[in-house]
Structure formats: C-alpha cells, structure tokens
Amino acid sequence: MLNRNKKWLISGSFIFVVLIAGCEQLGIDWNSNSNNEQENQQIEESVNNEETLNREVEQDENNEVSREETDTNKEETEEEAIETVLQRDENGLVIVPNPESIEVIVNKERRLPEGYEPPDLVEPDVEFHAGEGDPKRQMRQEAAHALEELFAIAEKEGIELVAVSGYRSYNRQEVIYNNSVEKNGEEHANQYSAKPGTSEHQTGLAMDVASSQRVSVLEPSFIDTDEGQWLDENAHRAGFIIRYPDGKENITGYNYEPWHLRYVGKELATEIYKQQLTLEEFFGLFNE
Ligand SMILES: [Zn+2]
Known part of the structure; x- marks a missing residue:
C-alpha cells in the first residue's frame, strides 16, 4: 500500500510540476503577448504623438505667420498713426488730427488746422461778464450744456x-498775438500769448470762469477765493478739468491758471481729477 501510494505521490508530483511548468510557459506567452500589445499601442501612441507634434508644429508655423501678419498690420497702423500725428505746419507745430474731439489736445506744440471753426457753437445760459452777442460767450454745444450744469451745481452749494x-x-487770436509782438517783441509774446491756432479757446x-464778486481776478490768487477753491474740487462733476494746474508748467507750457476750465466729459475729467494729471500726461504725450 505504501509503495503504491508513493508511486501516486511521485507521479502526482511529476504531473503537478509539468502542469506548473506548462502554466508558466503559457503564462510567459500570455505576458509577452500583452507586452507586445502594449508595445504596439505605445508605437501607435508615439506615431499619434508625432502626428500631434507635426500638427502642433504646423499650427505654430501658422501662428507665426498670423503673428507676422498681425505685427505687420500693427506696424502699419502705428506708422499711419505716427504719420497722422506728425503732420506739421511750417513752424514745426503738430497739426492735431482730431480738432472736433472733446479729447483734443491743443498746446504750444500742437495746433488746430488752418481756419478751424468748431461746428456747433452756442451761448450757454449762465451769467456772463461780456455783453450780449459777444463771440467769447460761445462754447460748443456739449460743453455749453455742461457749463450750465456746473453753474447750477455751484449755485446750489452757495458758489456764485x-x-x-x-x-x-x-483771427481774433491772431490780432491778440500780433498786437503783443508789436508791443513787447516776439519772445515776450510767445511767453504770454498763444500763437494763432494754438489757443485752447479756439476749440470752443x-x-x-471767475468769482462774480471779483470778476477782474484772472490770476493765480483766484485759488484763494471760495469760487476758485470750489472749482478746483468740483469742476470734474460736470466734465471740466483745471487745464493748467499748479506745478505742471513744464508739461502744459502754461503757468497756473485756476480759472481756465476745459471740457473733456465727466468720465475723463473725473479720472484726471482723481489722478491729479494733466491732459498731456493722461494721453502719454509727455515723457519725463
Ligand atoms: Zn483761458
């Protein structure tokens, strides 16, 4: 019995070993099959990746082309803008390309085009120093309405x-300038009067603006009056800025004029007031 059992045990073990070996053999095949599949997948993936890369390269090339196109367009636009800005008169002054814009910048280096007249001059309904019918009572329509609003706000707050x-x-500016040249010489005239075409008053x-108590005071001490102080702090509420602020003479080209209001619209006026800038600084026309 023992011998027979031993035989079974030995032959059973043999079969078991053969089976294990067989399974291992099969197992290796299975593994290598799945490895091959993985490899194939990886190759496919890398092919796909290469295709993706190629597509990306193509896209990059396309992008570069379109970037180049955009850059070229941009350069052209900038050149056009510069060309427009750089149109100058015989004295080298820039002729402003946008005289009718409420954001136009006119100063000693930037003048209005020859013979420019604002298209929509009207008389604002406010108290005037000049007599009825005097052309200096006029402003452009939008600015005139804003001045009426400003005077109304002022009156409510006790400011006259x-x-x-x-x-x-x-033509009027030309007469003023030429008189000044005749009287005081060109250098003095250039310092105290605007050349025709360069006065902001020509924009309309x-x-x-003065205090109704002291109309004659168009001088820096106007800021010491209630009216001057009020304008300094409130003009922007109706869309005006103090165009020639104190301490910005080298930027504006003008001494402090607390009485000279310039209409630019409420949004811009508020921004310029908050940042305590000049029109030149706000539009980047002044490089320190
Ligand atoms: Zn003025």
Whole structure:
C-alpha cells in the first residue's frame, strides 16, 4: 500500500510540476503577448504623438505667420498713426488730427488746422461778464450744456460764478498775438500769448470762469477765493478739468491758471481729477 501510494505521490508530483511548468510557459506567452500589445499601442501612441507634434508644429508655423501678419498690420497702423500725428505746419507745430474731439489736445506744440471753426457753437445760459452777442460767450454745444450744469451745481452749494471768456476765433487770436509782438517783441509774446491756432479757446471747449464778486481776478490768487477753491474740487462733476494746474508748467507750457476750465466729459475729467494729471500726461504725450 505504501509503495503504491508513493508511486501516486511521485507521479502526482511529476504531473503537478509539468502542469506548473506548462502554466508558466503559457503564462510567459500570455505576458509577452500583452507586452507586445502594449508595445504596439505605445508605437501607435508615439506615431499619434508625432502626428500631434507635426500638427502642433504646423499650427505654430501658422501662428507665426498670423503673428507676422498681425505685427505687420500693427506696424502699419502705428506708422499711419505716427504719420497722422506728425503732420506739421511750417513752424514745426503738430497739426492735431482730431480738432472736433472733446479729447483734443491743443498746446504750444500742437495746433488746430488752418481756419478751424468748431461746428456747433452756442451761448450757454449762465451769467456772463461780456455783453450780449459777444463771440467769447460761445462754447460748443456739449460743453455749453455742461457749463450750465456746473453753474447750477455751484449755485446750489452757495458758489456764485461768472463766465468770462470762452470761444476765441483764429483771427481774433491772431490780432491778440500780433498786437503783443508789436508791443513787447516776439519772445515776450510767445511767453504770454498763444500763437494763432494754438489757443485752447479756439476749440470752443474752454471757458475762463471767475468769482462774480471779483470778476477782474484772472490770476493765480483766484485759488484763494471760495469760487476758485470750489472749482478746483468740483469742476470734474460736470466734465471740466483745471487745464493748467499748479506745478505742471513744464508739461502744459502754461503757468497756473485756476480759472481756465476745459471740457473733456465727466468720465475723463473725473479720472484726471482723481489722478491729479494733466491732459498731456493722461494721453502719454509727455515723457519725463
Ligand atoms: Zn483761458
């Protein structure tokens, strides 16, 4: 019995070993099959990746082309803009390309085009120093309405203003300038009077404003009056800025003029007031 059992045990073990070996053999095949599949997948993936890369390269090339196109367009636009800005008169002054814009910047280096007249001059309904029918009572329509609003706000807050000088034509400015040259010489005239075409009053967007008690005071001490102080802090509420602020003479080209209001619209006026800037600084026309 023992011998027979031993035989079974031995032959059973043999079969078991053969089976294990067989299974292992099969197992290796299975593994290698799945490895091959993985490898195939990886190859496919890498092929796909290469295709993706190729597509990406193509896209990059396309992007570069479109970037180049955009850059070229941008350069052209900038060149056009510069060309427009750099149109100059015989004295080298820039001729502003946007005289009718409420954001136009006119100063000693930037003038209005020859013979420019604002298209929509009207008389604001406010208290004036100048007599009825005087052209200096005029402003452009939008600015005139804003001035009425400003005077109304001021009155509510106990401030009595009077409008002194608004629109001034090219010809009128020419007479003023030439008189000054004859009287005091060109150097003095250039310092104290605007050359024709360079006065902001010709835009129809400016108004000199005084205290109704002291109309004659168009000088820096106006800031010491209640009216001057009030304008400094509140003009922006109706869309005006103090165009020639104290301490910015080297930027604006003008001494402090607390009475000279310039209409630019409420949004811009508020921004310029908050940041305590000049029009030149706000539009990047001044490089320190
Ligand atoms: Zn003025």
